[in-house]
Amino acid sequence: MIFHRYHGLGNDYLVCHHSVAAQLSHEQIRRICDRHYGIGSDGLLIDHDDADIPSLRIINPDGSEAEKSGNGLRIYARYLFDTGRVSHEPFLVNTSGGQVRCEVTEDAHQVIVDMGQAKFSPAALPANVEGDEALALPLVAGGHHLCATLVSMGNPHCVIRVEKLDLDVVKQLGAEIETLAIFPKRTNVQFVQVLDRSNISIGIWERGAGYTLASGSSSCAAASAMHKLGLVDENVTVHMPGGKLAIRFSGDFQVNMRGPVQKIASVTLDSDCFWDMPA
Numbered sequence: 001m002i003f004h005r006y007h008g009l010g011n012d013y014l015v016c017h018h019s020v021a022a023q024l025s026h027e028q029i030r031r032i033c034d035r036h037y038g039i040g041s042d043g044l045l046i047d048h049d050d051a052d053i054p055s056l057r058i059i060n061p062d063g064s065e066a067e068k069s070g071n072g073l074r075i076y077a078r079y080l081f082d083t084g085r086v087s088h089e090p091f092l093v094n095t096s097g098g099q100v101r102c103e104v105t106e107d108a109h110q111v112i113v114d115m116g117q118a119k120f121s122p123a124a125l126p127a128n129v130e131g132d133e134a135l136a137l138p139l140v141a142g143g144h145h146l147c148a149t150l151v152s153m154g155n156p157h158c159v160i161r162v163e164k165l166d167l168d169v170v171k172q173l174g175a176e177i178e179t180l181a182i183f184p185k186r187t188n189v190q191f192v193q194v195l196d197r198s199n200i201s202i203g204i205w206e207r208g209a210g211y212t213l214a215s216g217s218s219s220c221a222a223a224s225a226m227h228k229l230g231l232v233d234e235n236v237t238v239h240m241p242g243g244k245l246a247i248r249f250s251g252d253f254q255v256n257m258r259g260p261v262q263k264i265a266s267v268t269l270d271s272d273c274f275w276d277m278p279a
Helices: 026-033 070-082 167-178 216-228
Strands: 002-008 011-017 044-048 055-059 091-095 098-104 110-117 137-141 144-152 156-161 188-196 199-206 210-212 235-240 243-250 254-260 262-268
Touching: 002 070, 011 070, 026 044, 044 070, 055 070, 070 091, 070 098, 070 110, 070 216, 070 254, 110 216, 137 167, 144 167, 144 216, 156 216, 167 188, 167 199, 167 210, 188 216, 199 216, 216 235, 216 243, 216 254
Parallel strands: 011 044, 055 091, 156 188, 199 235
Antiparallel strands: 002 011, 002 262, 044 055, 091 098, 098 110, 110 254, 137 144, 144 156, 188 199, 199 210, 235 243, 243 254
């Protein structure tokens, strides 16, 4: 079983062929992603190469499936380039959260992804909230009274603006907000501090993964929410503990993302990893 490990701003994924993934149970995927008992990863990217357009499935460390991942898409695009399947020309990738357009730049360390349209309808997440939009939704978590903007990037996001970003608060409240009853499929969570009209700083709690250093779709969602609220302009740099991503808006909230990818290793998994697990 061959896995290829990459990271985008510290958000790391394992990439494997679908023939490898087909041999794995959800419990085994959780073991592989475990940083103490497995290889360690923020998720598994499954490559389906049996169609004209490459197709990507994204499995979270808890075994659940994600519709879309910005860092995952950049990593998958770099993997396709490294394996000779694509060149520097733009190409399409299918995900369960919609089709996206990717481009690997000349030095291969920067990847551009057209992430599609940011949608503000609660039904798009989905969220059990009345109205066509939820731009100032009151929430209570851990005794904190919060104000959220709901955004779908093909996957669900709950964006909470704060005057001062505190990553400890993200870690304390993220799991509770992720699983609030109004989110039937759970949600990703971002706490956002607006630095100026071109820069925001965010802390991220990923659905199915927990606190993470960086996230592409979270960056897109957070920037989209602040742009919708009129607090930032068309070009936004998103600052995260893992680094920075460049977000650009065009048309009707069409979102373009640019950021780095690095390859870490190719790994052969030993079956001994699973010796103490039920057959």
